[in-house]
Amino acid sequence: MKLTFCGAAGTTTGSKHLLEVNGQRILLDCGLFQGPRAESIERNSHFPFDPQGIETVVLSHAHIDHSGNLPHLCRLGFKGNIYATPATRDLCSIMLPDAAHIHEHDIAWLNKHRKRDDLPLLETKFTRMDAEACITQFITVGYRRPLPIAKGVSLTFLDAGHVLGSAQVLLDIEEFASGQRRRLLFSGDVGRPGSDLLNDPEPSENVDILIMESTYGGRHHELATDSSDHLCRIVREIQQRRSRLIIPAFAVERTQQLLYTLDKLRHENCIAAVPTFVDSPLAVKATEIFRLHVNELRPSAAQSMFMRDDPFGFDGLRLIRSVDESKGLNKVKAPAIIISASGMAESGRILHHLRQQVSRPENIILFVGYCADHTLGWRLREGHKKVNILGDEFEVKAQIETLDSFSGHADHNELLQYFDRVQGSKKQVFLVHGETTRSQALAEALKERHQTGEVRVAKPLEQVSLLEARPRAGA
Ligand SMILES: [Zn+2]
C-alpha cells in the first residue's frame, strides 16, 4: 500500500494524493495549482501519473484547488467514478465550468503575447464542455454512509465544516496480499469550530494513518464572535455617513456567510436594514445551492431558514446577474452594501466597483479573506495610496478594513484540537496543504503531543509506504 503526494505538498494548492492498493490507483482530490498565470498553466498541464490508469477519484470538497483539474483528468481518459457529497457535486457543477472559462481566458491572454513574441501557441487543456461532461462521472454519497468504492476499500465521508458539502475522507482498507487492515483519514480542508453556518469538523476513531492539512500552522485567527461585532460597527458607520461598503468576497461560502451574518445582525437589532447587492453571477448560483442543502448546515442555521425568513434572501437584498444591472449599481443611493467577486480583487466585477468607489473618502472597503501577495486586494490591505485598476491609476481615499476571522480554515490551535479529536494510533501522520514553514510549525507542535507515531511534512512527489510504518526512534 503506497501513497504519493502529487500536489499540495509544500504549498496550499493543487491538492492531489495517489493511493495504491490491491493493484488499484485511487486519487484523493484533483485540484488546480493556483499561482502566477504562466507557472500555473505549466504545472497544471501534466499529471505525474497516467490518467487512464486511475480507478476512482474521491473528492473532499468543491474548492478549485481540490477539484479544478478534474475536467482535464477526464478529457485525458479517466473514465471512473468521482465520489463526492451531494452539495460538493452541485457546487462543482457551477464552479468547474467557471474554472474552465478562466482557463480558456488565460490561454487566450498568454497566446496573444506569445504570438507577438513569435513563440509556439499554447493549447487549451480543458473547456467548459469538458467541465460539464465530467459532472456525469460523479457519484454522490452523504455523510456517514459507508460505501465500497474499490476492491478492499470502503469510503465514509465525515463533515469537515470548511465549506458547504466539505468532507473528511475516511477509507477502511484491507490489503489482500498481507491481510492487513488499515484506516486512513484524509482531513481535506479543516473548518473552524463555532461557525455560524457550518457544523464543527466531525470527530473520528481508530485512525491509523492521517493526511492532514496545515494551512495556518503557527498562525492564530481572531475569534469568530468578534467578527460579528466588527462587521456591525462597519455597517453602522456607513449608515451614519450615508456611504457605500464595498466587500470583495469569494463567490462561494464567503458571500453566503456574509449574508447570513448581516441578516443575523438585523434580527438582533444591531444594524438597521441597508440595501445589499450581491454582484457576481457565480455567487448568485452558489447562494441557490446553499438553499438546496439547508440540512447540511449547522442545525441552528437550518432552523433559521424557517424561523427568520430566508437569510439568503432577506428584504433589501438583491442578487445581480446581468451586466446592465451591475452597471446600474453605480447610481444606487447610499447607504448601500455591495458584495462582489473576486475576493482578492484580481478579476471580476469588483474591479468596476473599486474604480468607482476607491477614491471617495466616505466609503469603506472591507476585506474578508486571504489576498495573495501583489494582488490588488493585497495592495489595498497593505495601505498603498495609489493603485492601478484595469489600466488606470486611482488614489486610495476610502477607508480600508479587514476581517480575517471569516476564514474557512482552522488556525493553529484549532488544528491541534482537530488532531485530538481524530482518535486511534495515528501511527503515520503526513502534513499537506501548507507552505513549508506553516507545515513545520504544526509538525513541531504535533510531535510534542504525539510521541507514539511518526509526524512528517509531506514533500512534493514523495512516495511513502503505508505498511512499513514504524514508531519514531526512541518513542
Ligand atoms: Zn478549501
Ligand SMILES: [Zn+2]
Ligand atoms: Zn484547499
